[in-house]
Structures are given as structure tokens and as C-alpha cells.
Amino acid sequence: MTTIYDVAKRAGVAPSTVSRVFNKNASISEKTTARVLQAASELEYDPNPLASALASSRTLMVGLVISDIQNPFSATLARGVQDSLERDRYITIIVNTDGDPDKELQVLREIYRRGVDGLIIAPPQRNNASEHNRYIVDRARKNFPIVTVGNWLKDPKVDFVTSRAQDGAIAAIDHLVGLGHEKIAFIGGHYTRGIAVGRWLGYQEAMIKHGLPLMLEWMVEADVSIVGGESAMACLLALDNRPTAVLTVNDLVALGAISTCRLYGLHVPHDVSIVGFDDIPFAAVAVPPLTTVAQPAYELGSRAAELLLRRMHCADAPQQQAVLDCRLVIRQTTTCVSSA
Amino acid sequence: MTTIYDVAKRAGVAPSTVSRVFNKNASISEKTTARVLQAASELEYDPNPLASALASSRTLMVGLVISDIQNPFSATLARGVQDSLERDRYITIIVNTDGDPDKELQVLREIYRRGVDGLIIAPPQRNNASEHNRYIVDRARKNFPIVTVGNWLKDPKVDFVTSRAQDGAIAAIDHLVGLGHEKIAFIGGHYTRGIAVGRWLGYQEAMIKHGLPLMLEWMVEADVSIVGGESAMACLLALDNRPTAVLTVNDLVALGAISTCRLYGLHVPHDVSIVGFDDIPFAAVAVPPLTTVAQPAYELGSRAAELLLRRMHCADAPQQQAVLDCRLVIRQTTTCVSSA
DNA sequence: CTGTTAGCGCTTTCAT
DNA sequence: ATGAAAGCGCTAACAG
Numbered sequence: 001m002t003t004i005y006d007v008a009k010r011a012g013v014a015p016s017t018v019s020r021v022f023n024k025n026a027s028i029s030e031k032t033t034a035r036v037l038q039a040a041s042e043l044e045y046d047p048n049p050l051a052s053a054l055a056s057s058r059t060l061m062v063g064l065v066i067s068d069i070q071n072p073f074s075a076t077l078a079r080g081v082q083d084s085l086e087r088d089r090y091i092t093i094i095v096n097t098d099g100d101p102d103k104e105l106q107v108l109r110e111i112y113r114r115g116v117d118g119l120i121i122a123p124p125q126r127n128n129a130s131e132h133n134r135y136i137v138d139r140a141r142k143n144f145p146i147v148t149v150g151n152w153l154k155d156p157k158v159d160f161v162t163s164r165a166q167d168g169a170i171a172a173i174d175h176l177v178g179l180g181h182e183k184i185a186f187i188g189g190h191y192t193r194g195i196a197v198g199r200w201l202g203y204q205e206a207m208i209k210h211g212l213p214l215m216l217e218w219m220v221e222a223d224v225s226i227v228g229g230e231s232a233m234a235c236l237l238a239l240d241n242r243p244t245a246v247l248t249v250n251d252l253v254a255l256g257a258i259s260t261c262r263l264y265g266l267h268v269p270h271d272v273s274i275v276g277f278d279d280i281p282f283a284a285v286a287v288p289p290l291t292t293v294a295q296p297a298y299e300l301g302s303r304a305a306e307l308l309l310r311r312m313h314c315a316d317a318p319q320q321q322a323v324l325d326c327r328l329v330i331r332q333t334t335t336c337v338s339s340a
Numbered sequence: 341m342t343t344i345y346d347v348a349k350r351a352g353v354a355p356s357t358v359s360r361v362f363n364k365n366a367s368i369s370e371k372t373t374a375r376v377l378q379a380a381s382e383l384e385y386d387p388n389p390l391a392s393a394l395a396s397s398r399t400l401m402v403g404l405v406i407s408d409i410q411n412p413f414s415a416t417l418a419r420g421v422q423d424s425l426e427r428d429r430y431i432t433i434i435v436n437t438d439g440d441p442d443k444e445l446q447v448l449r450e451i452y453r454r455g456v457d458g459l460i461i462a463p464p465q466r467n468n469a470s471e472h473n474r475y476i477v478d479r480a481r482k483n484f485p486i487v488t489v490g491n492w493l494k495d496p497k498v499d500f501v502t503s504r505a506q507d508g509a510i511a512a513i514d515h516l517v518g519l520g521h522e523k524i525a526f527i528g529g530h531y532t533r534g535i536a537v538g539r540w541l542g543y544q545e546a547m548i549k550h551g552l553p554l555m556l557e558w559m560v561e562a563d564v565s566i567v568g569g570e571s572a573m574a575c576l577l578a579l580d581n582r583p584t585a586v587l588t589v590n591d592l593v594a595l596g597a598i599s600t601c602r603l604y605g606l607h608v609p610h611d612v613s614i615v616g617f618d619d620i621p622f623a624a625v626a627v628p629p630l631t632t633v634a635q636p637a638y639e640l641g642s643r644a645a646e647l648l649l650r651r652m653h654c655a656d657a658p659q660q661q662a663v664l665d666c667r668l669v670i671r672q673t674t675t676c677v678s679s680a
Numbered sequence: 681c682t683g684t685t686a687g688c689g690c691t692t693t694c695a696t
Numbered sequence: 697a698t699g700a701a702a703g704c705g706c707t708a709a710c711a712g
Contacts, residue, residue: 003689014699019691029697050399050455051689054390054704069434070415070621078409082436091454094409094434096422114431115390226621259625281410281566285599287627343705354683359707369681391705394688 002043011039022047053115060090062308063111065121067099071224072280073250073297077122077149080301088309090117099190099224101125105132112139118308122149122300145311147304151197152321159311161303161322162198165277168293168326169202169247170209172275175291175328176245177210180337181273185218185243187232187253196224196249199277203247218243222253229256237264244272244337251276251283251292258286258333269335279329288332296324342383351379362387393455400430402648403451405461407439411564412620413590413637417462417489420641428649430457439530439564441465445472452479458648462489462640485651487644491537492661499651501643501662502538505617508633508666509542509587510549512615515631515668516585517550520677521613525558525583527572527593536564536589539617543587558583562593569596577604584612584677591616591623591632598626598673609675619669628672636664 008015013032020026021036028036039045053059064081066074082092095111097104104125111119119139125132133153140146140157147159176184186203189196200219207214217239222232229248233256236243248254254276258268266272268288276283279294303322311317348355353372360366361376368376379385393399404421406414422432435451437444444465451459459479465472473493480486480497487499516524526543529536540559547554557579562572569588573596576583588594594616598608608614608628616623619634643662651657 001689004691005689015689016691016700017698020698023691027697032697046453048394048455048689049453050390050394050397051704052691054388054394054706055689055691057390057704059390069409069418070412072410072412075410075415079436091433091435091450093431095431096419110431113386113389115388226625255622255625262627282595282622285566285595286625287602341705344707345705355705356684356707357682360682363707367681372682388705391688392707394690395705395707397688 001048002045004045004047006043007036007040007045010043011035057115059115059117061114061116062090062092062118062120062305063108063114063116064092064094065104065107065111065119065124066094066096067123067224068096069094071250071252072282073278073295074122076280076297077301077304080298080303081120081305082301084302084305085309090309101130101132105135108132108135112144118145118147118312120147120149120301120304120308122304123151124148124153143315145308145315147307147311147320149300149304156319159307159320161300161307161324163295163300163324163326165198165293165295165326166202166205168277168295168328169199170206171326171328172247172277172293173203173206173210175330176247176273176275176334177206177212179245179273179334181245182212182337183218183241183243183245184212185220185236185246187220187222187229187236187246187248187257189224189249190221199247199249215241217241222249224250224253226252226256226259229253230260231256233257233260234264237261237266245274245334246272247275247277249277251278251280251290254290254292254333255282255286258290269333270338273334273337275334283329284331286333291331291334292329294327294329296326299324341388342385344385344387346383347376347380347385350383351375397455398457399455401454401456402430402432402458402460402645403448403454403456404432404434405444405447405451405459405464406434406436407463407564408436409434411590411592412622413618413635414462416620416637417641417644420638420643421460421645422641424642424645425649430649441470441472445475448472448475452484458485458487458652460487460489460641460644460648462644463491464488464493483655485648485655487647487651487660489640489644496659499647499660501640501647501664503635503640503664503666505538505633505635505666506542506545508617508635508668509539510546511666511668512587512617512633513543513546513550515670516587516613516615516674517546517552519585519613519674521585522552522677523558523581523583523585524552525560525576525586527560527562527569527576527586527588527597529564529589530561539587539589555581557581562589564590564593566592566596566599569593570600571596573597573600574604577601577606585614585674586612587615587617589617591618591620591630594630594632594673595622595626598630609673610678613674613677615674623669624671626673631671631674632669634667634669636666639664 095107222228276292283290435447492500562568616632623630
């Protein structure tokens with residue numbers, strides 16, 4: 001293991017000079033720089049990140065908190081984060097909360113004490129009074145860089161990026177209404193989850209706008225997974241007053257819902273129209289190809305990373321935010337309401 | 341920030357004693373332990389992992405090298421790794437290689453110099469003479485804990501876990517032959533990729549076993565993605581002598597292949613039977629539901645983590661390995677060959 | 681069972 | 697522009 005001292009000795013300079021050369025922050029003469037670099041390469045010197053971290057309290061690590069990496073949306077977002085961050089030599093530590101508030105707080109703590117330089121939380125829990133949101137805001141107020149995705153914690157120290165999911169949901173309902181649907185249900189995530197809120201609101205807003213009834217039995221909470229979609233759809237189909245169309249909180253749920261329809265001998269879209277959310281890669285190759293509200297998952301991640309980088313450079317910059325558009329992708333799970 | 345010295349002073353003991361209490365490795369009297377713990381909690385002491393890492397060269401971090409977290413198989417495997425590792429307070433650093441050997445070597449280096457305590461590589465490149473495989477084996481021989489998944493580097497210092505993918509591929513071909521197919525193609529990953537090799541071999545072995553021709557034009561390499569499957573299938577369909585069935589290297593490719601079939605007006609399974617590999621969550625809800633060789637992705641990950649943990653505890657344990665079974669899941673993308 | 685004493689390898693004032 | 701020196705907070709011999 002060759003250290004900064006070895007290099008210093010060989011180059012005939014002080015250790016601090018070597019440090020400066022490698023961190024290119026102070027001004028060092030061309031000549032010295034060259035000598036140091038020469039010595040370093042001869043000795044195959046490789047700076048030790050741990051020592052550096054201890055001395056400077058900068059680790060070049062950032063934490064990414066998501067609910068589950070197995071969700072394609074999260075995975076794509078994670079790639080967006082990682083790809084942007086690695087250009088600046090940061091590594092990303094991904095932790096899963098499984099949507100459990102307790103676990104979220106726990107991983108948040110763990111990752112924070114590990115000394116990450118910043119945090120991306122996608123999405124944070126929704127309840128602003130909750131212990132972990134207080135935890136997050138506390139850190140942010142102490143100038144610890146945090147950006148949230150999909151849900152803003154309403155504190156000027158917390159940067160955030162989000163998509164216009166609410167508008168996306170409205171576009172979906174508009175589309176459905178345009179096809180003649182009036183009995184439109186919504187399968188949402190558990191209401192406490194942050195990222196789903198815009199979808200709930202968009203659904204409700206659009207229904208009201210069109211003068212359609214907001215029926216409690218048509219708004220069902222589900223796990224945001226294939227299985228969750230399956231059982232939620234089963235509930236809907238058990239109703240006397242069945243909806244003719246349903247908007248779902250994400251594509252996984254939509255796929256599950258379609259699967260249940262098939263199980264019940266119902267044809268999608270002729271008997272039931274279904275709209276998903278996210279436009280994960282499988283949406284396009286599903287059968288029928290899924291009509292869905294596309295969210296820019298990768299870009300949400302990369303933008304979050306960019307905001308975080310800027311914040312880490314400059315702790316007292318004004319609050320940052322980025323809001324990206326969603327886009328309704330009409331494929332083949334939606335059609336005119338049947339006259340039956 | 342309260343340090344180990346603060347706690348030591350308050351408890352009236354030496355710093356090293358405090359350290360011992362927190363690492364529960366040495367024997368400390370009940371009484372002292374209690375006093376230290378008391379003092380620590382009063383001061384809200386939280387050990388600094390960075391300092392600990394520098395002093396002990398143990399970081400409680402392990403690296404997980406995969407090709408792409410967006411592949412559901414990798415994502416599930418990653419959860420298997422993370423869930424097992426976090427019980428022992430390790431964090432997992434996930435890096436993607438995108439199947440690029442250069443990138444693999446680069447991330448391997450980066451992660452290694454960060455001081456991870458061990459490495460899981462899933463899968464490593466196949467070429468044993470390649471620079472990065474030499475790199476891996478070198479580290480392992482110097483007692484750096486490494487376990488590979490899906491491909492063994494043929495060195496006794498490298499532990500590994502794999503699945504009987506070859507048997508799985510054989511079972512798939514047996515199934516197809518049982519349905520009367522003789523013109524069976526294979527869409528594989530790029531041949532240099534590690535994990536795909538067993539599938540190639542299984543396909544070939546089974547074809548030979550059944551006395552069926554191994555035609556070059558029926559063995560096509562593709563990106564292991566939906567898009568890769570789409571174009572590979574297009575190649576197959578452009579052939580004069582079209583296969584009636586195809587085994588694919590994974591479900592993504594299978595889904596892409598099915599999509600292309602539909603585009604060409606071909607019915608799956610009546611015109612073409614398709615078998616996937618992995619049994620990702622989408623396989624079951626695909627239409628038609630995908631016949632596929634299920635791999636225990638999560639368990640591959642968790643077993644890899646277990647082997648790694650053991651290896652990290654005991655550097656000179658004998659070589660470890662775990663081989664898990666695959667299982668053919670027959671759904672609805674395979675049927676008897678049509679007499680047409 | 682516990683204390684003393686050196687570091688781990690780098691950064692960072694403070695000088696010059 | 698560069699050097700000297702004092703840590704960052706913890707661990708690990710070694711000694712007793």
C-alpha cells in the first residue's frame with residue numbers, strides 16, 4: 001500500500017502538496033504538479049477514500065431511498081441517479097423501504113450515519129407530521145443535502161423533483177370520458193405513500209370536472225404490485241355497480257387488474273378499459289399493449305442527481321426544483337364504452 | 341459529535357474498553373459493559389463507521405456487480421443479496437456493467453479501492469483469460485472474499501453459486517420435442533456473457549440427444565432485452581426454413597420475440613412456440629402466460645450473500661459452492677407443433 | 681479483564 | 697506556492 005507520504009518523499013515535496021495536487025483545489029505550480037504526478041504513477045499510488053473521508057468528512061457516497069428496486073419504475077429511476085452521479089465519482093447506495101415507514105426511518109438513519117454526502121428519497125412518505133419526515137427536514141435544515149422525488153416536504157431547505165402526475169391522471173380520465181366512459185374507478189396505492197397522491201387528486205379532480213360521481217367503492221387502495229392489482233380488481237368486479245373503466249396507480253397494478261379481468265372472462269378493453277401509469281418497458285409488449293401515463297423515470301432520477309450535486313457544492317443555494325411532464329400513451333387497453 | 345473518548349471519560353474507562361464493548365469481541369465484565377452502555381446512551385454516542393473503517397480496514401460494505409438493475413432478474417437477485425446482508429449490518433453497493441467488459445473492470449476497480457469487504461459478481465464475464473477475470477482471481481488469491489453467481493472462474497479461491505440452467509434448458513427442449521417440435525431455435529445472449537453459457541450448452545446437448553440438427557442459422561445472439569428479442573425473432577422469421585419453436589435466453593427476450601411474432605401476424609403458440617428463462621413476475625401475467633424455465637433469482641442472491649459472509653469471517657475456509665435447481669413452468673406459449 | 685500507546689492515510693489550518 | 701503539524705475517531709497490539 002503506497003501512501004501519500006511515499007509519494008511526497010519521492011517527489012521531494014510535503015504530503016500536503018501531494019494532497020493538493022490530487023484534489024486540484026489549491027494552486028500548485030505546473031512543475032510541482034508534474035513531479036508529484038510522476039512520482040505517484042511510478043509508485044502506482046491510489047488515494048485511500050476511507051482516510052480521505054475521515055479527514056474531510058466527505059465520502060463521495062450518496063444514498064438513494066426507494067420503496068423497492070424490483071419495481072421497474074424504481075429501477076429505471078435508480079439508473080438515472082447512478083449514471084448521473086458516477087460522472088462525478090460518487091457511488092450510490094440503494095436502500096429499499098418496502099413502503100414501510102418504520103423501515104424507511106431506519107434505513108435513513110443507517111445510511112446517514114454511514115456518512116453519505118447527500119440523500120435522494122423517492123418518494124418520501126406523505127405524512128408531513130411523521131417522525132421520518134421530521135428527521136429528513138431536520139437534516140436538511142442543518143444543511144445536509146436532500147432531494148425528494150415525487151413529493152415535496154414543504155420545506156425550503158429540501159429540493160425536489162416531481163412529475164405532473166396529477167395532470168397525467170387528468171389526461172387519462174379525459175381520454176376515458178372521451179370514449180364515453182362514466183363509471184370510472186381508480187386503484188390507488190396506499191394513501192400514505194407519497195408518490196401516489198397526485199394520481200388520487202388528478203382522478204378526483206377530473207371526475208368532478210366532468211360531473212361524474214366520486215364513489216367510494218370505486219376508489220380502492222392496493223399494494224402497488226401485480227398481486228395488489230389482481231385483488232383490487234377482484235373487489236371492483238364483485239361490485240353490483242361495476243365500473244366500465246379503471247385508472248390504476250401504476251403499470252404493475254394495471255397488469256394485475258387485466259389478469260383478473262381475464263380470469264373473470266372479461267375482455268379488455270371491450271368489457272373493461274384499463275389505464276396504467278409509468279409506462280414501464282413491459283407496458284408496450286403486454287397484450288393488449290397497455291394504455292398508460294408515461295412518467296420520465298430515468299430523467300426524474302438524473303434530474304434529482306443533478307440537483308443534489310449542485311446542492312452538495314453549494315449548501316446555501318436557493319431552493320431548487322424540477323417538474324417534468326407526463327404523457328398519455330394510448331395503446332390498446334382502452335376503447336369506447338360498450339353499449340351493453 | 342460525541343466520540344469514544346467522551347464516552348470513555350464519562351464511564352471512567354479507557355477508550356479501547358468502549359470500543360470493545362461496542363464490537364463485542366473481547367470479554368468485558370458485565371459491570372463495565374453496563375457503565376459504558378449507560379454513558380453512551382446518555383451522550384447519544386453513535387460510532388463513526390468511517391473512523392472504524394480506517395482503523396480496522398473493515399467497512400461493512402460489499403459490492404454487487406450486475407449487468408443492469410433494470411433487468412427484473414438482477415433486481416430480484418439484488419434483493420436477495422441485500423436482505424441477507426443487512427441482517428449482518430452490511431450495506432450493498434450495486435454497480436451496473438451493462439454487459440461491457442471494460443466497464444466491468446472499471447467498476448470492479450472502483451468498488452475495490454473504496455474498501456468493500458467482499459464482492460459478489462453476477463455474472464462475471466465468461467472469458468477466463470480476460471483481464472478482469474485475472475483481476476478477480478488475483479484478488480481472491482490474496483484472500484479477498486469474492487463469490488460469483490452463474491459462472492465459476494475455475495479457481496479454488498473463488499466461491500460461487502449457480503443454478504442448473506443447463507438442465508433447465510434441456511428440460512425446455514425435452515418439453516418442446518415432446519410436443520412434436522423438431523425445428524427448434526435458440527436465441528442466446530452474447531456468447532461472451534457468463535450466465536448464458538449453460539443455456540447454450542443445454543440447448544445443444546438436448547438437440548443432439550434428440551437427434552435434431554444443430555443449425556447455425558437457428559442459433560442467434562441477441563441483447564438480453566425486450567428489444568434484443570424483437571430483432572432476433574425478426575431474423576428467425578426472415579429465414580426460409582423457419583423454426584416452429586424457440587427457446588430464449590431470458591423472459592425479456594421471449595417477450596420481445598412474442599411481440600415480433602404478433603407483428604408478423606403469427607400466433608403464439610399455434611404458429612410458434614416460445615419458452616423463456618427466469619420466470620420474472622411478468623411472465624405469469626403476460627398474454628399468453630409464458631412457458632419458462634424458472635430460476636431462483638432471489639435465492640441465488642441470498643445464497644451468494646451467505647457464502648460471502650462466511651468467507652469474510654473465515655478467509656481460509658475450503659472452497660464453497662451452491663447449485664440450485666431450475667424448474668420448467670409450463671404455461672401457454674408452447675403447444676403441439678401444427679401439422680401445417 | 682482493562683489501560684496505554686501508536687497509528688490507519690489523508691486533510692487542513694497556520695505559517696512562511 | 698509550499699511546508700509543518702495537528703488531528704479526523706477508532707482499533708489493535710502490547711502490557712499488566
